[in-house]
Every structure is written in C-alpha cells, then in structure tokens.
Amino acid sequence: MEMQEPGEGKCPEKPDKMKVKNLAEVLDARIVCGDHLADHAIEVAFASDLMSDVLTLKNDNVLLITGLANVQTIRTAEMSDISCIIFARNKKASPEMIGLARENDMVLLECRYSVFKTCGLLYQAGVQPIF
Amino acid sequence: MSEKVGVEYNVDGGNFTRAGYASSEIKKILKKLNVDMGIIKRTVVATYEGEVNIVAHAYSGTIYADIDTERVRIVLRDEGPGIPDIEQAMEEGFSTASSQVREMGFGAGMGLPNMKKNADVMNISSEVGKGTTVEIILYFKQIASS
Ligand SMILES: Nc1ncnc2c1ncn2[C@@H]1O[C@H](COP(=O)(O)OP(=O)(O)OP(=O)(O)O)[C@@H](O)[C@H]1O
Ligand SMILES: [Mg+2]
Numbered sequence: 001m002e003m004q005e006p007g008e009g010k011c012p013e014k015p016d017k018m019k020v021k022n023l024a025e026v027l028d029a030r031i032v033c034g035d036h037l038a039d040h041a042i043e044v045a046f047a048s049d050l051m052s053d054v055l056t057l058k059n060d061n062v063l064l065i066t067g068l069a070n071v072q073t074i075r076t077a078e079m080s081d082i083s084c085i086i087f088a089r090n091k092k093a094s095p096e097m098i099g100l101a102r103e104n105d106m107v108l109l110e111c112r113y114s115v116f117k118t119c120g121l122l123y124q125a126g127v128q129p130i131f
Numbered sequence: 132m133s134e135k136v137g138v139e140y141n142v143d144g145g146n147f148t149r150a151g152y153a154s155s156e157i158k159k160i161l162k163k164l165n166v167d168m169g170i171i172k173r174t175v176v177a178t179y180e181g182e183v184n185i186v187a188h189a190y191s192g193t194i195y196a197d198i199d200t201e202r203v204r205i206v207l208r209d210e211g212p213g214i215p216d217i218e219q220a221m222e223e224g225f226s227t228a229s230s231q232v233r234e235m236g237f238g239a240g241m242g243l244p245n246m247k248k249n250a251d252v253m254n255i256s257s258e259v260g261k262g263t264t265v266e267i268i269l270y271f272k273q274i275a276s277s
Contacts, residue, residue, distance in 0.1 A: 052239035068236045075151030079179040
C-alpha cells in the first residue's frame, strides 16, 4: 500500500493516525460532504445502528459507523460532538441529512460494504475501538 | 456572561424529522455563552434524550431553557400518556417504544438513565393521562459535596 507522506518511515513512534481521506481509500468510500475535513485525524471508532447507544458515549472525536441513515443519525452526532459518520451497507445520505451535516461541519462518507466488513477493514488499518 | 437567558421551543409528538431542533438551538446558545464544551455536551445530550422522548412517547410538548451565571436549567413538559411507574421507566432497558420508534434508532430504554447520568440534578413528575415534566440542572462549576 502506497502512502505518499513526506518523511515516510521516519517516525519511530506510533504510526500516523488515520485521516478521513485514508478512511475513504481503505473503504473505497465516497465523501458526500465535508471535503474540507479530509485531513481530519480519526482517534477512535464506534459502530451502531442504535442511536440510544451512541448517546451514551463519553469520548470526544469519535468516528461513527452505522447502517442507519436518517435525520436523527445526524442529530445524534450533532449532540454527541461526532464530526465524521460512515454510512455502510450502501445507505445513502438524503439532501436533508447533508444540509444538516453541513450546518454542523460534519463529514459524511457512503460505503457499500457491510458494517462488519467496514469495521474489519478499519480495525486492520489501525483505527482504535472505544472499548 | 452576566445576563440571564431564557428560551422556549415547541415539540410535536411523532415528528421525528424535527426532533432535535430545540436541543440544537440550545447548543448554539450555550456555545455563544462560552460554556465549557464538556458541560455543553452533557446538557445537549440530556436535552435531546428528553426531546426524543416527547416525540416518541407524547403528543406535544414545550422545552424551556434558562441559563444564568451558575447553571443551565432545562424543563421538558409534555401533554401525553404520562409514565405510570417512574422507577421502572428509569431502569436501563425498560422501554415501551413502538416499532416505528425503534426503526428510527431509538427505544433501547437508555434515555432517562442517560439523562440522569449527564445532569447534576434531575426531577421527573408525571400524571397518567395528562403528561410528564422532566427538569434537569447542570452547574457550571463543580460544587463541593458528597
Ligand atoms: N415523555 C414521556 N411520556 C410518556 N412516557 C415516557 C416519556 N419519557 C419516557 N417515557 C416512558 O419511559 C420509558 C423509558 O424511557 P427511556 O427514554 O429511558 O427509553 P426509551 O425512550 O424507550 O428508549 P431510548 O431512550 O433508549 O431511545 C419509555 O419507553 C416510555 O415508556
Ligand atoms: Mg428515550
């Protein structure tokens, strides 16, 4: 896998954190809105279709992977300070969702893989779970 | 920040498209007032849980927020079926949510317990057949107690 980072292999510490644009590459996903956040670094990820669960997370800067694509997914992310959502299972973000995501400066990605495969690929690429 | 801020929003039962509007507006106000980010998150998560509860379980409601230098207080009052057993409703996992509510990604029975966890103070009162009122308070400074 080619990474065109300057000073490649020079970092003796942890590997670089995944950025949104790296997620899109790994998942062959489409960035639907929030392109300007392509260099935003991802700390940890959480996968759920249950917004009730997402709302109980205490971490900041969480990446949400979900198969639930509705306005409440965006609202839940807004309240939880989540700025990056991956819609798996080929779910599409509606114009209304995209509008709300833009208002809240979020980046949305659409990916055709199942939630399981999406999580597997991201885990392999070094994205950390919350717990 | 020296002034007092008071706002209110109407919430329609059953209208999932609009659910979150009031919580979103309250978040904007708290941000403008430079409230600590952690406290904003706890406040809006708890408010949103309450707002979704009105949409999911009641007919209509009003959310009031008042903010002064020391605390934010949110009151969520609805006209609805009420809660017959508040203690049971507060248990994690207890839910009477409809299948429509579950399809929206809610109905895990986590909302009221999560409100309690996020708020410093939470009071619920309810009358069956009339409605429910939930009050939450979050203090801006940690109060030395318990
Ligand atoms: N405003 C309300 N009016 C009437 N009943 C309510 C109200 N709020 C909560 N309840 C009752 O209390 C139960 C528990 O509420 P809670 O918010 O904890 O879970 P939920 O709304 O069912 O699911 P979740 O919040 O996880 O999406 C509800 O299922 C409902 O029976
Ligand atoms: Mg609830």
